[in-house]
Amino acid sequence: MMDIKTAFPLDFSPVKKTTEFTLSSRPSLSYWQDAWIRLKKNKQALASLFIVVGLVVFTLIGPYVWRVDPSNQELSRISEAPSLGRSVLVLPEEVAYEEVVVAGHEESPTADGASLDATAEIQIMGVPSIQGVRFKWTPVKGAAGYSIYRTQTEPKDRESLGVPLSSIEGGNRVSFDDGFDLQAGRYFYAVVAKNGEESSKFKVISVDLKAGISLSDAQSISPDAKIGEMLKMGARPLGTDYLGRDMLARLIFGARVSLFIGFFAPLLYVILGILIGGISGYFGGKIDDWLMRITDFVLALPFLLFMILFKIAFGAGPGDDGIFPMLIALIVLSWTGAARLTRGQILQLRESEFVQASRLLGAKSLYLIFRHLLPNTLGVILVYLTFAVPSAIFTEAFLSFIGMGVAPPTPSWGSMCNDGIKSFLIHPHEFIFPALFISITVLAFNLLGDGLRDALDPKMRSQS
Amino acid sequence: MLSYVIKRLVAGLVTVFFIATATFLAMHLVPGDPISGAKAMSPEIRANIEARYGLDKPVAVQYVVFLTNMMKGDFGISFTQQNRSVNDIIAGHFPISATLGILAVLIAAMGGVLYGSIAALTRGKWEDRTVMFLVILGVSVPSFVFAALGQYVLTEINKRFDTEILPVGGWGTFSHMLLPALVLGLGTMAFLTRLMRSSLLEIVNQDYIRTAKAKGLPTRRIFFSHQLRNAILPVITFLGPAIAAITTGGFVVESVFAIPGLGRYFVQAVNQLDYTVIMGLTVFYGAFLVFMVILVDIIYGFVDPRISIAKGKA
Numbered sequence: 074m075m076d077i078k079t080a081f082p083l084d085f086s087p088v089k090k091t092t093e094f095t096l097s098s099r100p101s102l103s104y105w106q107d108a109w110i111r112l113k114k115n116k117q118a119l120a121s122l123f124i125v126v127g128l129v130v131f132t133l134i135g136p137y138v139w140r141v142d143p144s145n146q147e148l149s150r151i152s153e154a155p156s157l158g159r160s161v162l163v164l165p166e167e168v169a170y171e172e173v174v175v176a177g178h179e180e181s182p183t184a185d186g187a188s189l190d191a192t193a194e195i196q197i198m199g200v201p202s203i204q205g206v207r208f209k210w211t212p213v214k215g216a217a218g219y220s221i222y223r224t225q226t227e228p229k230d231r232e233s234l235g236v237p238l239s240s241i242e243g244g245n246r247v248s249f250d251d252g253f254d255l256q257a258g259r260y261f262y263a264v265v266a267k268n269g270e271e272s273s274k275f276k277v278i279s280v281d282l283k284a285g286i287s288l289s290d291a292q293s294i295s296p297d298a299k300i301g302e303m304l305k306m307g308a309r310p311l312g313t314d315y316l317g318r319d320m321l322a323r324l325i326f327g328a329r330v331s332l333f334i335g336f337f338a339p340l341l342y343v344i345l346g347i348l349i350g351g352i353s354g355y356f357g358g359k360i361d362d363w364l365m366r367i368t369d370f371v372l373a374l375p376f377l378l379f380m381i382l383f384k385i386a387f388g389a390g391p392g393d394d395g396i397f398p399m400l401i402a403l404i405v406l407s408w409t410g411a412a413r414l415t416r417g418q419i420l421q422l423r424e425s426e427f428v429q430a431s432r433l434l435g436a437k438s439l440y441l442i443f444r445h446l447l448p449n450t451l452g453v454i455l456v457y458l459t460f461a462v463p464s465a466i467f468t469e470a471f472l473s474f475i476g477m478g479v480a481p482p483t484p485s486w487g488s489m490c491n492d493g494i495k496s497f498l499i500h501p502h503e504f505i506f507p508a509l510f511i512s513i514t515v516l517a518f519n520l521l522g523d524g525l526r527d528a529l530d531p532k533m534r535s536q537s
Numbered sequence: 538m539l540s541y542v543i544k545r546l547v548a549g550l551v552t553v554f555f556i557a558t559a560t561f562l563a564m565h566l567v568p569g570d571p572i573s574g575a576k577a578m579s580p581e582i583r584a585n586i587e588a589r590y591g592l593d594k595p596v597a598v599q600y601v602v603f604l605t606n607m608m609k610g611d612f613g614i615s616f617t618q619q620n621r622s623v624n625d626i627i628a629g630h631f632p633i634s635a636t637l638g639i640l641a642v643l644i645a646a647m648g649g650v651l652y653g654s655i656a657a658l659t660r661g662k663w664e665d666r667t668v669m670f671l672v673i674l675g676v677s678v679p680s681f682v683f684a685a686l687g688q689y690v691l692t693e694i695n696k697r698f699d700t701e702i703l704p705v706g707g708w709g710t711f712s713h714m715l716l717p718a719l720v721l722g723l724g725t726m727a728f729l730t731r732l733m734r735s736s737l738l739e740i741v742n743q744d745y746i747r748t749a750k751a752k753g754l755p756t757r758r759i760f761f762s763h764q765l766r767n768a769i770l771p772v773i774t775f776l777g778p779a780i781a782a783i784t785t786g787g788f789v790v791e792s793v794f795a796i797p798g799l800g801r802y803f804v805q806a807v808n809q810l811d812y813t814v815i816m817g818l819t820v821f822y823g824a825f826l827v828f829m830v831i832l833v834d835i836i837y838g839f840v841d842p843r844i845s846i847a848k849g850k851a
Contacts, residue, residue, distance in 0.1 A: 369552075370552060370555050373552045373555075373556065373823070373826070373827050373830075374556060374559065374823065375556075375819065375822045375823050375826050377788060378803065378818070378819045378822055378823070379559070379563070379819070381803075381804075381807055382560065382563045382564070382807075382815065382819060383563060385567050385807060385810075386563040386564070386566040386567050387566075463677070467679060470679055470681075471679065471681075471788070471789055474679075474681050474789060474792075475788055475789060475792055475804050476804070476808070477804065477807065490679075490681060490682070494681065494685050494793070497685050497688075497689065498689065498692065504685060508678075508679070508681075508682045508685075511678075511679055511682075512677050512678045512679070512682065515676075515677040515678075515679075516673065516674070516677035516678075519673060519676060519677055520673065
């Protein structure tokens with residue numbers, strides 16, 4: 074008979090000690106580590122987290138990187154579209170306008186206004202710039218006055234001459250000075266003679282205007298600027314607002330206000346809510362009854378009306394930016410949600426086995442609250458807090474938008490939207506950028522909140 | 538049932554009383570008064586005006602007068618608009634706000650139920666994803682942005698067709714209401730869509746749905762007579778707070794679309810420190826909201842017979 078050991082040597086040889094072994098369990102993870110792992114898997118939430126961090130960095134570091142004064146008004150650069158610095162012509166100082174009056178012109182009171190001739194020639198006087206366009210023309214025989222029209226598209230007929238700028242009385246007054254809201258680009262001026270009614274003939278001159286600033290303004294930017302040179306102006310990547318202030322700098326400072334209220338108001342009122350809800354839930358009985366009655370009452374107040382009422386009651390005097398009153402008003406009116414949430418959680422946990430076991434082992438109230446009850450409600454509260462941030466940002470924006478929030482000149486995203494919406498159709502960038510910032514911030518917090526809820530509270534996991 | 542309704546109404550009245558008190562206190566904390574803002578006046582005239590509005594009396598007396606007048610339904614006379622009573626202002630402008638609000642709630646509720654159902658029925662497919670993306674957008678973009686964009690698009694459309702298809706602002710006809718009501722209802726619609734979707738998805742796994750399927754009922758029938766009817770309940774509960782949210786949002790929409798509603802009046806009154814108007818409107822709005830919530834709760838009791846409101850557990 075064959076030896077079984079020699080026939081199947083491998084099967085019956087002693088097993089060598091190896092270092093390989095299989096894990097019977099995963100490493101133990103704390104609640105927060107587990108939540109973090111789940112959050113990392115959620116791409117939307119992670120992207121939102123990056124946006125939130127980016128916004129905070131934008132707000133804190135922004136003013137040191139982008140060193141433009143947000144309150145500096147440059148009236149020569151009002152409502153400028155976004156640009157990375159444009160060049161402007163340095164112009165001589167403005168000279169006083171002298172009207173040209175010709176001698177020996179005769180008005181004929183009987184002439185038919187509609188059949189008057191057009192003027193023979195229009196001449197530009199001086200250097201036309203966005204600061205002013207001056208021109209003179211040869212007098213028209215028999216005219217008792219002239220009408221001046223301006224347009225930015227080439228006029229084809231009598232009807233398309235554009236805006237009537239001025240009506241000059243006196244046929245011998247043959248010059249005009251236009252300084253009304255000029256911007257870089259081409260303008261067409263038309264001169265129409267009149268005598269009672271306007272002539273059907275007209276003469277047009279076109280003028281190309283370059284963006285320009287006066288010498289003294291130029292020298293305040295760069296001391297050795299000379300007339301006729303091109304001067305490079307500072308970049309305005311997001312354009313300027315209706316007072317010529319840099320939009321990017323204002324958005325950074327507006328972020329300070331909006332995010333300050335957005336972060337701190339919820340933080341403070343959630344803490345207040347935890348305190349009230351915790352006391353209410355833990356002690357129960359009469360205290361609970363009264364606290365909940367107060368909660369119900371505060372909840373019944375019409376929120377925005379009382380926001381406004383409290384804001385003015387806490388006083389925003391002249392020169393006050395109105396941030397502090399808004400913070401107080403938000404805290405006073407918004408703690409109820411967190412209080413109810415905490416109370417409900419504590420009521421549930423109070424009766425749970427592990428708390429009862431701890432109590433049986435002689436744990437004191439304070440120990441129970443801080444060791445068992447609060448840490449176990451923290452997840453839910455963190456989710457609540459994440460959703461409270463966008464709603465606080467919304468509230469600030471709404472209030473500032475209707476002019477009841479942050480007082481000018483302090484910028485906030487909401488008040489910038491309010492300023493921008495007035496000229497939305499002409500200068501959309503003044504409205505769109507702050508609106509975009511509000512929307513992206515709120516969006517990021519909402520998505521982050523969704524992600525956190527899924528990660529922290531498996532019971533409340535949103536169905537997808 | 539009746540005793541529950543009475544109980545809720547009494548509780549509502551108490552809440553309104555507290556709202557009135559809080560308003561009164563807040564108004565008397567406000568620095569400055571409505572008279573001092575006006576032109577310089579001799580002490581005699583000032584005394585006369587103070588006497589007319591009862592400002593010469595001690596605060597406690599003013600409070601009692603305010604409360605008794607309020608109980609009679611009299612909110613007093615405006616400070617800035619001579620001889621116009623607050624009741625007058627409410628009667629003139631509240632119907633406008635209310636019409637706009639009702640239309641907005643209707644749009645929000647119908648849209649919410651429709652889109653929520655679509656999302657739930659096409660769960661995980663592109664329709665669902667699109668709807669949910671729009672929902673997130675709807676809750677994240679402030680209503681004034683929608684208002685501005687809506688106006689812009691409308692202007693462009695009107696320009697394109699060279700007629701006024703829908704007016705861009707103002708008030709008067711039904712066509713004036715459509716865009717503002719849509720803008721006002723969008724946020725709530727987004728919220729209701731999400732609510733409707735999750736409520737429908739919860740119900741899909743219920744036993745009675747499985748039973749209905751096992752019986753061989755057509756899908757359409759299951760959806761309309763089992764799923765929808767049960768899933769719509771949370772949406773109805775939310776309508777109370779939704780009305781509140783929509784009246785609040787009305788402030789912004791009324792200002793963007795130049796609608797002469799009560800919200801705009803309130804903002805104006807606050808700017809001018811018009812005591813009586815501010816107090817009157819706050820109490821009025823507060824009472825309105827409180828009773829709206831009660832009304833919705835009572836309706837809820839009728840819709841869902843499982844909830845016995847007689848025990849006060851609605």
